[in-house]
Amino acid sequence: MQTNISTRLLQAFLALADCRHFGHAAERCHVSQSAFSAMIQKLEAAAGTRLFERDTRNVTLTPEGELFVQVARQLVHDIEAAFADMSDYVARRKGRVAIAALPSLAAGWLPPVLAQYRQRHPGVTVELFDAISDQCLDLLRQGRADIALTAPGPNLTEFQTRPLCSDPFYLVCRRDHKLATRRRIKVAQLAGCEMIHLGRSTSVRQHLDAVLRPGGVIHTGLEVEHLATVAALIESGLGVSVVPELTLFQFRLPNLVAIPLDAPELVRPLLIVTPKERSLSIAAQGLLELVQGKAAAEAGSPRRKAPRTGAGQ
16 A cells, blocks of 8 residues: 655644644644644544544544654654755765876876865765776776766767866986987987887877887887886986876976977877766766866966976976
């Protein structure tokens, strides 16, 4: 049997159980006494039994009413708690948001955004995955991440994408390298340089291969997964590397220099990726707004100057 009982009817029942007076209970519920009586009759009809005994002087609970009063109190408590809990989620006083980002973004560009978000919404749990592009998209597919910051690829048609920023490339070398004193470098000038590469699965490497392969660079055989390792190898004189601007914070070592490449074709576009068929939670929408806000602010400001004396500054 389906029962259509509103919270309002339950509250009317509890008011009468507490007041034991129709007039006082009606006043508590802010309705007329006749409307209140109709509400109690509707509830009793739904229960299939009388819940109150009435006479000219007293209103008392029947045995069935005594049984129902505890159930009604728990139901009203649970409903009010559920709406209070939802209110906390809507106000971002609680919740969870997960973001997946390329390591170059997760280690440099993104942390200030996460700090700002946590300051605004300390009750929301923020989860961060630093992963390569394909892994970022897998985390979105699995529902483990709400937002991904990643590079373009062939598997994006199932997602909604927005531009994040464009990331130009720099040559990083030692201060004693032959190119270290140049203000800008063309790709052709990299011919003969011993190149240290990031792994082939990274978005950085995928952007570089098509441009550098015809340029006569010498492959050292050194392919590593982490930018800190690239920096250490360069510092030890084992070669040079070409890396995106957003990764330069990893190369702030006294003996290294970063020089911008004069190569319009060598720019890594980065994207904000979200599920196409799944709505973002309110907590995730708040983080997305901060990410987009920072991207817009940086796009509208003059681009920071290249570190003339190098990444060591």
